[in-house]
Amino acid sequence: MKILSTTALAMGAIGLPGAAAWGSLGHMTTAYLASHLVSNTTEAFFQELLGSTAPDYLATIAPWADSIRYTDWGRFSKNFHFIDAHDTPPTDCSVDYERDCKDGGCVINALANYTKQSLDSELPLWQREQAAKFVVHFIGDMHQPLHNENTALGGNRIYVHFDGHQFNLHHVWDSSIMEKFLGGLHGAPLSIAEKWSGELAIAITEGKFAAEKDSWLKDVNLDDPISSALAWSRETNALVCKYVFPEGPEAIKGKEVGGEYAEKAGPVIEKQIARAGYRMAAWLDRIVDAYQAEDKISGEL
Numbered sequence: 001m002k003i004l005s006t007t008a009l010a011m012g013a014i015g016l017p018g019a020a021a022w023g024s025l026g027h028m029t030t031a032y033l034a035s036h037l038v039s040n041t042t043e044a045f046f047q048e049l050l051g052s053t054a055p056d057y058l059a060t061i062a063p064w065a066d067s068i069r070y071t072d073w074g075r076f077s078k079n080f081h082f083i084d085a086h087d088t089p090p091t092d093c094s095v096d097y098e099r100d101c102k103d104g105g106c107v108i109n110a111l112a113n114y115t116k117q118s119l120d121s122e123l124p125l126w127q128r129e130q131a132a133k134f135v136v137h138f139i140g141d142m143h144q145p146l147h148n149e150n151t152a153l154g155g156n157r158i159y160v161h162f163d164g165h166q167f168n169l170h171h172v173w174d175s176s177i178m179e180k181f182l183g184g185l186h187g188a189p190l191s192i193a194e195k196w197s198g199e200l201a202i203a204i205t206e207g208k209f210a211a212e213k214d215s216w217l218k219d220v221n222l223d224d225p226i227s228s229a230l231a232w233s234r235e236t237n238a239l240v241c242k243y244v245f246p247e248g249p250e251a252i253k254g255k256e257v258g259g260e261y262a263e264k265a266g267p268v269i270e271k272q273i274a275r276a277g278y279r280m281a282a283w284l285d286r287i288v289d290a291y292q293a294e295d296k297i298s299g300e301l
């Protein structure tokens with residue numbers, strides 16, 4: 001764990017207009033947070049693999065997987081960002097790997113797949129680099145509740161109002177709630193992510209999340225990535241019953257959710273970003289350990 005600079009402590013309101021989504025702000029913040037928390041060895045390893053020694057070496061690649069999923073080349077990966085839990089919120093929330101993971105893949109086996117590739121020293125560098133970018137993205141995705149839910153295509157087909165504007169519920173959970181929680185978005189997503197991740201890193205190391213952070217790692221097991229990912233997915237899916245559809249999917253249709261609903265959801269999203277970043281750091285540390293154990297002789301990329 002690296003010592004955080006004191007400038008990270010002096011962070012005020014974050015704030016500005018933006019079309020920043022989980023697609024960018026959520027992913028960048030999660031990855032930035034992980035970069036505050038990884039070991040020095042891990043930092044050096046991924047900086048070399050990703051070809052950047054800048055502090056935002058993880059944050060800048062975090063949204064990449066979204067940028068390719070609708071291209072001809074990247075279409076194979078479009079189902080890797082979620083798992084469609086066929087449960088019945090709010091009475092039953094559950095993720096069943098056999099039932100819910102599509103034949104073409106889902107976020108659970110995609111994370112396992114690319115984790116394995118990222119530490120396979122027999123693969124060419126470009127392939128390990130690409131795998132690392134998928135890993136960073138998918139750990140973020142699986143911490144968004146509606147990426148672990150089948151109902152209405154993960155909320156994409158449910159329209160609600162947020163402070164008077166109409167959005168689908170998936171978008172609300174990707175970005176609207178987060179933006180409101182931060183008091184509006186003032187600045188570029190990357191600089192907001194830098195500031196917010198600094199605050200979260202302090203909350204984790206010595207603030208409100210310090211006492212529970214160890215419990216966040218109880219399912220981290222690189223030898224069984226499917227079980228690890230499934231545990232995170234189940235934990236996140238449980239939030240669908242409690243915070244996304246507390247009165248069921250029908251009840252929320254057409255409702256204004258910018259008030260009390262968003263007030264309850266904001267801290268949930270904050271904690272999901274914190275968990276995701278903390279777990280990502282642990283996961284990347286373990287990838288480097290495993291790579292180096294496998295590749296002891298050279299110990300290089």
Ligand SMILES: *[C@@H]1O[C@H](CO)[C@@H](O)[C@H](O)[C@H]1NC(C)=O
Pocket residue numbers: 002040
């Ligand atoms: C890691 O790097 C930081 C700053 O670059 C340094 O202060 C710290 O001593 C290093 N930690 C270890 C264990 O080498």
Ligand SMILES: *[C@@H]1O[C@H](CO)[C@@H](O)[C@H](O)[C@H]1NC(C)=O
Pocket residue numbers: 076080104105106109110111113114
């Ligand atoms: C695993 O990775 C390979 C190489 O990118 C890809 O072709 C395959 O679709 C991936 N499968 C899953 C489930 O991620």
